[in-house]
Amino acid sequence: xxxxxxxxxxxxxxxxxxxxxxxxxxxxxxxxxxxxxxxxxxxxxxxxxxxxxxxxxxxxxxxxxxxxxxxxxxxxxxxxxxxxxxxxxxxxxxxxxxxxxxxxxxxxxxxxxxxxxxxxxxxxxxxxxxxxxxxxxxxxxxxxxxxxxxxxxxxxxxxxxxxxxxxxxxxxxxxxxxxxxxxxxxxxxxxxxxxxxxxxxxxxxxxxxxxxxxxxxxxxxxxxxxxxxxxxxxxxxxxxxxxxxxxxxxxxxxxxxxxxxxxxxxxxx
Numbered sequence: 001x002x003x004x005x006x007x008x009x010x011x012x013x014x015x016x017x018x019x020x021x022x023x024x025x026x027x028x029x030x031x032x033x034x035x036x037x038x039x040x041x042x043x044x045x046x047x048x049x050x051x052x053x054x055x056x057x058x059x060x061x062x063x064x065x066x067x068x069x070x071x072x073x074x075x076x077x078x079x080x081x082x083x084x085x086x087x088x089x090x091x092x093x094x095x096x097x098x099x100x101x102x103x104x105x106x107x108x109x110x111x112x113x114x115x116x117x118x119x120x121x122x123x124x125x126x127x128x129x130x131x132x133x134x135x136x137x138x139x140x141x142x143x144x145x146x147x148x149x150x151x152x153x154x155x156x157x158x159x160x161x162x163x164x165x166x167x168x169x170x171x172x173x174x175x176x177x178x179x180x181x182x183x184x185x186x187x188x189x190x191x192x193x194x195x196x197x198x199x200x201x202x203x204x205x206x207x208x209x210x211x212x213x214x215x216x217x218x219x220x221x222x223x224x225x226x227x228x229x230x231x232x233x234x235x236x237x238x239x240x241x242x243x244x245x246x247x248x249x250x251x252x253x254x255x256x257x258x259x260x261x262x263x264x265x266x267x268x269x
Contacts, residue, residue, distance in 0.1 A: 030181035032144060033202040034070050036224035039268050040248045044074055045256035051266065056248060058147060058205070058227065061134055065142045072185065072205075072227070073138035077131050077173060078150035078166070079113040086114055096127055098160060108156045115153050118169040119161055128172035135173065139180035146177050147205050151196070152189040167195055174200030185227070190214035193221035205229070210239035219246060240269035 034040070040056035047063040057065075058072040065071035080089050080097070086105075089097050098106040098117040105114040118124050135146055151170060154161035170186075177184035178200065185203045186196040190212070193204065203225035209215040210230055218226040228249040230236040236251035243249060253265040 031178050031183040031202060032070075033183040033185075033225050034072065034145065034227065034248070036226075036248070037244075037246055038070070038248050040227055040250060041266060042227070042229050042250055042252050042256060043258070046258035046261075048258045048260065051259070051268075054268075056227065061138050061141075061143075065144075070145075071143045072145045072147050073135075073141070073143035073182075074147045074149065075131060075134050075138070076113070076150060077148040078118065078153040078169070079108055079111075079115050082112040089114070093126070093130065096123055096130075098157060100158060100160070106157055106160060108150075108153065113150075115157055115161070117161075118154075118165045121168070124165070124169045124172060127169065128176060131173060132176040135176050135182065135184075136180050139182050143182065145183035145185060145202070146173075147185045147187055148173050149187045151187055151192065163192065163195075167192070167199055170196065170199045170201070186222075190217040193217050197221045203227070207231070208235060210242070211235040215239065215243050215247065219243070236267065244269035 034056050038056045039054045041050050041054045043057060043059045047059050050057050050066050050069055054069065056070045058074055060074045080086050096117050098115040100106055107114050116127055118127060138146055151166055154163055154166045174184050183202040185205045186193065186201040187205045188207055190209065204218040204222045205227045206214065206218045207229045208231060209218060209228055211232065215228065224246045226247045228239055228243065228247050230239050230249065230251050231254045233251065239249045249269050251265060251267040253263050255263060257264045259266060
């Protein structure tokens with residue numbers, strides 16, 4: 001997960017769409033996953049010209065794709081963005097925000113992001129209509145793929161959500177992405193790579209897999225089509241030593257600030 005600096009007004013766009021039963025989608029003939037071991041950059045904190053040699057770029061859905069690159073569109077699929085985005089959900093779909101027994105929002109406190117309520121098939125269908133509209137928006141802009149963040153949000157739900165529900169919602173999203181001609185990536189959750197592959201994910205985005213010794217899980221499940229983001233120099237060194245000939249690896253600052261701004265870090269193996 002990472003903070004998004006781009007405007008949040010696009011939350012109100014493209015909110016309708018079809019949603020089906022909880023089922024995955026096989027690889028689409030039109031969906032093209034990123035190439036393994038391609039130099040990439042992770043630009044969630046704001047778009048900037050890709051560094052020389054970079055051929056794959058991840059940007060927030062409110063940004064435009066990078067010309068000439070393979071572009072991955074970030075969406076926060078299982079949680080909301082903080083601040084204005086929370087108000088938008090409360091104003092438009094208050095019952096789709098996860099609440100505890102006291103009616104309080106259940107929040108991922110590390111990022112101050114309330115969780116979406118995927119606990120029932122009906123809610124998953126309605127949420128897929130909203131998030132599916134964002135996916136269609138990514139396709140309309142010219143992105144090649146989608147990164148669906150927070151698949152593992154059920155682990156932060158205080159026991160109110162489970163893995164089965166997460167996979168059920170993921171199946172709706174993979175189907176919607178493939179219908180739009182986009183590949184879709186599993187974000188984190190190394191313990192779910194086998195399930196994710198069966199659900200229809202085409203590649204993975206793995207934060208700190210070298211730090212937690214998880215890179216092999218993603219590489220084996222997704223045939224090396226893995227975008228690795230490390231935030232510590234020591235872990236980046238390990239990732240490059242062990243995986244530079246197979247996976248796409250970048251070192252970024254944790255706030256993923258744009259190039260040229262204070263604190264920016266961006267290195268490739």
